[in-house]
Each structure stands twice: as C-alpha cells, then as structure tokens.
Amino acid sequence: MADCEDQKFSLMEVLDTFKLCVSEQKEVYLQNYVEGWRGLVKFLNSLGSVFGFISKDVVNKIQILVNYLNGENGSQYITIQSMVKYELDNELVDMTKRGRQPESGSRTLLRLHRALRWLELFLERLRTSTEDSKTSVLCSEAYNESLAKHHPWVVRKAAGMAFCVLPGRPAFFEVMNVGPPDQVVAVLGEAVPLISEVYTITEELYTQHNLLDLP
Ligand code: 1PX
Numbered sequence: 312m313a314d315c316e317d318q319k320f321s322l323m324e325v326l327d328t329f330k331l332c333v334s335e336q337k338e339v340y341l342q343n344y345v346e347g348w349r350g351l352v353k354f355l356n357s358l359g360s361v362f363g364f365i366s367k368d369v370v371n372k373i374q375i376l377v378n379y380l381n382g383e384n385g386s387q388y389i390t391i392q393s394m395v396k397y398e399l400d401n402e403l404v405d406m407t408k409r410g411r412q413p414e415s416g417s418r419t420l421l422r423l424h425r426a427l428r429w430l431e432l433f434l435e436r437l438r439t440s441t442e443d444s445k446t447s448v449l450c451s452e453a454y455n456e457s458l459a460k461h462h463p464w465v466v467r468k469a470a471g472m473a474f475c476v477l478p479g480r481p482a483f484f485e486v487m488n489v490g491p492p493d494q495v496v497a498v499l500g501e502a503v504p505l506i507s508e509v510y511t512i513t514e515e516l517y518t519q520h521n522l523l524d525l526p
Contacts, residue, residue, distance in 0.1 A: 320357050322487040325350035329505045338390040345376050357486055361476050375419045409526045418525040424513045429457040431506045438499035446477045
C-alpha cells in the first residue's frame with residue numbers, strides 16, 4: 312500500500328524538488344535535479360503504457376546520472392557545474408561525435424535539459440489555457456518549439472502519436488493531484504518560474520562551455 316502511494320504523482324512534490332535544486336551561488340544540485348525527473352516519470356507512468364517509450368528513455372538517463380553520483384567520483388557530481396568542469400578537465404566528454412565517452416554526464420544531462428525547456432513551455436501553456444483547450448495541442452506546440460528540433464523524424468512521429476492520446480484538460484489536472492483547477496493554475500504559476508530558473512542556469516553553463524550540441 313505504502314509502495315502504491317509512493318508511486319503516485321504530485322505536482323507539489325516535483326515543485327519542492329525543483330525548489331531545492333538551486334544553491335545560493337546559483338549552482339544546480341544534480342541529486343535534486345534527478346529527483347525532480349523521477350517525479351515527472353511518475354506522472355508519465357500514470358498516463359499509461361503509450362508513454363512507456365518516453366519514460367524508459369528518461370529512466371535510462373536518470374540511471375546514468377545516478378551511477379555517476381554513486382560512483383567513486385561522486386563528489387565531482389554534486390552540482391552540474393562541478394560535473395561539467397570535472398568531465399571537461401578530464402576529457403570525459405565526446406565533443407563532436409560519440410566515441411570513447413558515449414554516455415558522459417554532460418551529454419546525458421543535456422537531453423534532460425532540452426526536455427526541461429519543453430516542460431517549461433508546456434506548463435506555461437497549461438497555466439494560461441482555457442477549459443476548452445486541448446492538452447494534445449498545447450503539448451505538441453511546446454514540443455515543436457523545443458525538443459522536436461533535436462529529434463529525428465521517427466521519434467517526432469512517435470511523440471506526435473502519443474500526444475494524441477493525452478487525457479483532456481480536466482483529467483490532466485486531476486492527475487496532477489493538487490486540488491481544483493484554480494489551485495492547479497496557482498501551483499503552475501509557482502512551478503514555471505522555478506523550472507525556468509533551473510533551465511536558464513543550465514543553458515548559460517552549457518553555452519559558456521560550448522556544449523549545447525554534444526553528440
Ligand atoms: C504536470 C505535467 C508534467 C508532465 C510531465 C511529463 C514528463 C515528460 C518528460 C518527457 C521527457 C522526454 C525526454 C526526452 C529525452 C530525449 O530527447 N531523448 C532522445 C535522445 O536521446 P539520445 O540518448 O538518443 O541522444 C531519445 O531519442 C528519446 C526518445 C523518446 C522520445 C521522446 C519524446 C519526447 C516527447 C516529450 C513530450 C512528452 C509528453 C508527455 C505528456 C505529458
């Protein structure tokens with residue numbers, strides 16, 4: 312029973328995790344970042360097996376990062392800033408094509424980082440949506456503006472098909488588990504700037520080190 316409860320998504324929980332992500336020095340804690348993504352995976356899983364191929368990819372990427380965090384050089388992976396520095400200083404990142412380091416923390420996090428932009432755009436659209444808005448439309452607009460440009464045709468096609476079976480806005484709000492629609496909108500109003508802050512800090516870090524196109 313307790314396990315079942317553990318699996319239940321709550322937007323508040325994700326919000327709390329993202330709140331803990333950013334340090335006073337504006338560094339991003341990898342542990343909290345990964346926890347935030349774990350929460351989002353719970354949400355995806357509660358939408359049904361059509362989304363399985365997406366959550367599988369996220370779980371795989373979370374696992375790669377967790378392995379670094381728990382590995383012998385875990386102390387270098389406390390923040391994404393320290394991770395990037397450590398991996399670059401030690402030539403642990405494939406910069407132009409995948410080779411000796413195909414699963415560096417930096418390239419793995421970049422995939423989640425791009426997806427975070429999708430999430431930011433999607434949640435903002437959801438926040439300002441009206442009762443008759445279609446989640447599938449909001450979702451694909453956000454996708455086309457962000458992640459889609461990094462995905463090959465076949466992934467875009469599969470994503471588009473998954474969007475079509477998204478529940479409608481009322482059911483979607485229900486799964487978020489925060490109460491009536493006006494409360495969902497209020498929580499989204501809190502969540503979007505937080506996610507946006509984490510996104511911006513990461514984007515600046517990756518821009519500064521010229522890492523936005525890691526293979
Ligand atoms: C309160 C609402 C919360 C909604 C939470 C939903 C979380 C969804 C998270 C989606 C994360 C997608 C991560 C994708 C990472 C990625 O780009 N991976 C690709 C590249 O990886 P590689 O290692 O090969 O370089 C990989 O090819 C991806 C495969 C899976 C397909 C990804 C489709 C992404 C669609 C995003 C929208 C999700 C819609 C969820 C509906 C709520």
